[in-house]
Amino acid sequence: MDQILQPFExxxxxxxxxxxxxxxxxxxxxxxxxxVAYTTLAERKVIGWIQLRIGPNRVGPLGLLQPVADGxxxxxxEVISPTKASxxxxxxxxxxxxxxxxxxxxxxxFDDGLVLSNINxxxxxxxxxxxxxxxxxxxxxxxxxxxxxxxxAMRASAQMISYELGMGFALVCVxxxxxxxxxxxxxxxxxxxxxxxxxxxxxxxxWLPLLPMFLVYFISGVAETNRAPxxxxxxESEIVAGHMIEYSGMSFSLFFLAEYANMILISxxxxxxxxxxxxxxxxxxxxxxxxxxxxxxxxxxTFLWVRATFPRFRYDQIMRLGWKVFVPLCLTWIMLLSVxxxxxxxxxK
Amino acid sequence: xxxxxxxxxxxxxxxxxxxxxxxxxxVITAKNPVHAVLSxxxxxxxxxxIWLLLQAEFLAISIVLIYIGVVMVxxxxxxxxxxxxxxxxxxxxxxxLPVGLVVAGVMVAEMALVLNGxxxxxxxxxxxxxxxxxxxxxxxxxxxxxxxxxxxFELAALILTVGLIAAVMLTxxxxxxxxxxxxxxxxxxxxxxxxxxxxxxxxxxPVVEPVTDGSxxxxx
Numbered sequence: 001m002d003q004i005l006q007p008f009e010x011x012x013x014x015x016x017x018x019x020x021x022x023x024x025x026x027x028x029x030x031x032x033x034x035x036v037a038y039t040t041l042a043e044r045k046v047i048g049w050i051q052l053r054i055g056p057n058r059v060g061p062l063g064l065l066q067p068v069a070d071g072x073x074x075x076x077x078e079v080i081s082p083t084k085a086s087x088x089x090x091x092x093x094x095x096x097x098x099x100x101x102x103x104x105x106x107x108x109x110f111d112d113g114l115v116l117s118n119i120n121x122x123x124x125x126x127x128x129x130x131x132x133x134x135x136x137x138x139x140x141x142x143x144x145x146x147x148x149x150x151x152x153a154m155r156a157s158a159q160m161i162s163y164e165l166g167m168g169f170a171l172v173c174v175x176x177x178x179x180x181x182x183x184x185x186x187x188x189x190x191x192x193x194x195x196x197x198x199x200x201x202x203x204x205x206x207w208l209p210l211l212p213m214f215l216v217y218f219i220s221g222v223a224e225t226n227r228a229p230x231x232x233x234x235x236e237s238e239i240v241a242g243h244m245i246e247y248s249g250m251s252f253s254l255f256f257l258a259e260y261a262n263m264i265l266i267s268x269x270x271x272x273x274x275x276x277x278x279x280x281x282x283x284x285x286x287x288x289x290x291x292x293x294x295x296x297x298x299x300x301x302t303f304l305w306v307r308a309t310f311p312r313f314r315y316d317q318i319m320r321l322g323w324k325v326f327v328p329l330c331l332t333w334i335m336l337l338s339v340x341x342x343x344x345x346x347x348x349k
Numbered sequence: 350x351x352x353x354x355x356x357x358x359x360x361x362x363x364x365x366x367x368x369x370x371x372x373x374x375x376v377i378t379a380k381n382p383v384h385a386v387l388s389x390x391x392x393x394x395x396x397x398x399i400w401l402l403l404q405a406e407f408l409a410i411s412i413v414l415i416y417i418g419v420v421m422v423x424x425x426x427x428x429x430x431x432x433x434x435x436x437x438x439x440x441x442x443x444x445x446l447p448v449g450l451v452v453a454g455v456m457v458a459e460m461a462l463v464l465n466g467x468x469x470x471x472x473x474x475x476x477x478x479x480x481x482x483x484x485x486x487x488x489x490x491x492x493x494x495x496x497x498x499x500x501x502f503e504l505a506a507l508i509l510t511v512g513l514i515a516a517v518m519l520t521x522x523x524x525x526x527x528x529x530x531x532x533x534x535x536x537x538x539x540x541x542x543x544x545x546x547x548x549x550x551x552x553x554x555p556v557v558e559p560v561t562d563g564s565x566x567x568x569x
Contacts, residue, residue: 017357089387120485124410131418135390138422142383142429150429157422164418181487320532 024116028105036260037067043304050308077249082145085246089143094247094254097136101261104129108268109184111278111289122183123171126269130167130224134160136258137233141243152242155315156226156233162322163223163230169330170217173210173337174273177348187277191287193347199283205276209347212333214274216326218299221266223318225259228307232315267299268292275299362402368395382428390421406486 009016041056041063048055056063081090107122109115119125134157141153175181178189193204207214223230234242244255271277271292278292313321340346372395375388393416401409463469494502 014357014360086381086383089384119406121406121410121487124407124414124487128410128413128418131414134418134422135387138425138429139387157426161419161422181485317532 029102035264036257039260041067046304047308074249074253079249079251082246084145086143089139093136093140093143094251096139097258098254100129100133101258101265104265107183118184121181123181127168137243144246146246148239148245149243152233152239159318160224163220166216166220166326170213172334173213174206176337183272187272190276191279201279202281207274218270225262225266227303229310229313230318263303267296270299271295358402365395365398386425386428390417393417404480407490
């Protein structure tokens with residue numbers, strides 16, 4: 001591989017790092033965008049089946065070309081901006097919503113060593129990047145110069161800030177037992193233990209000792225992506241479509257892509273932090289990237305399942321769950337865990 | 350300067366530095382306060398990138414996590430909510446200009462003294478050794494913080510907690526007659542408490558008697 005790349009490296013000089021990284025980024029982002037497109041189809045199909053409907057089945061065999069048709073439709077729609085909108089920020093909003101959802105993939109390991117940037121402070125970077133996501137929403141809500149958009153942005157940002165706490169605390173527990181901020185090491189730490197030696201790896205993953213934190217993390221993830229049942233942000237019966245109300249065509253679809261990219265990201269991260277990433281659940285099957293993809297796909301299905309099952313929360317219920325249930329629960333669990341870690345009963349020695 | 354001799358980090362530094370300066374200028378020249386706050390966010394972000402080039406990864410990520418993710422969001426909220434008249438903000442510009450110039454002059458002089466002094470520079474402070482590949486900035490910092498500086502660290506945590514409680518108590522006003530619902534009570538409620546079954550005897554059908562002259566009269 002290095003032999004083949006040598007002439008390119010000599011040709012581009014100092015820019016080679018940039019170009020080679022861009023190529024790697026494309027290798028990650030292109031399949032991701034495909035997955036985002038087909039998640040929209042999967043959502044409509046799955047919810048259709050849950051509600052005893054057929055779902056989209058007109059475009060292509062089994063409706064498989066539906067995302068392409070949707071994409072083409074959105075591309076050719078007129079992009080409108082409100083007269084009194086702050087135009088630059090108005091178009092920066094959707095970009096700021098999508099960009100962090102893609103940047104976070106830089107530190108996601110797909111397999112042992114298969115990662116764009118294997119940095120030591122991976123988890124910190126993830127938390128930092130997800131906290132930037134909020135800007136897309138706020139900028140879009142403010143720049144639209146519309147009351148509904150602004151109200152939606154307020155709701156969204158309050159909700160995202162509240163649930164980031166729960167996610168952060170859940171991750172603190174993961175860090176405490178893995179002793180590392182590096183995602184690859186966090187996954188590798190889950191492959192050790194008594195159960196893993198018995199060939200029952202799935203029992204030594206973090207989800208079992210950290211079961212409450214696993215639930216807190218995933219539920220907070222659903223809230224963080226503003227998905228049902230936490231979708232008061234775009235609650236169509238109250239504030240139409242929240243911060244996206246004034247957007248049309250491609251600028252709207254960027255928000256849409258961001259939401260689905262975030263869903264996929266949260267599913268993958270939950271799989272990495274709590275479900276052993278690429279590790280095989282049982283000893284006699286080899287580890288590999290397909291396990292990570294399978295686990296992420298199952299969690300993604302849970303997102304859709306939850307949406308088809310639960311009614312929307314009231315706003316005060318959302319805030320109560322975030323602040324009065326999750327935060328005390330996390331703090332208690334952190335204390336219990338630190339006692340457990342230093343007790344003779346510790347399983348992470 | 351030959352382009353091929355330029356290393357990639359140096360290129361990154363010039364790019365980030367240029368963005369930082371431009372964004373900082375944007376903060377003070379933007380007419381709209383929201384644009385100014387967003388420029389400040391950009392300035393923070395690109396200075397974080399410069400710290401990253403200096404291998405201070407924890408500091409760089411912290412500025413994004415804490416300043417951009419939390420503090421600036423708060424700033425943005427305040428600026429968006431408050432109705433600021435941009436024209437009136439400019440009123441005192443000429444009056445405050447001399448004071449501002451003096452402050453700026455002092456700052457420039459101080460910085461020049463420090464940066465140009467003989468205590469600072471490559472001769473006095475040599476460039477640090479490049480860190481090993483497995484060097485973890487975060488682990489290093491955590492080790493110092495929780496061992497040597499544990500006392501100061503916990504004191505800071507205590508002060509912050511006190512500040513938090515004080516802030517809540519200052520803004521907390523207990524409203525009388527608030528219609529807050531307690532979810533625990535809601536969940537614990539029994540059907541009996543809400544619904545009472547009464548046995549009400551069925552009403553009799555009013556009997557309609559035919560009258561001889563042909564018109565019907567309803568008798569209850």
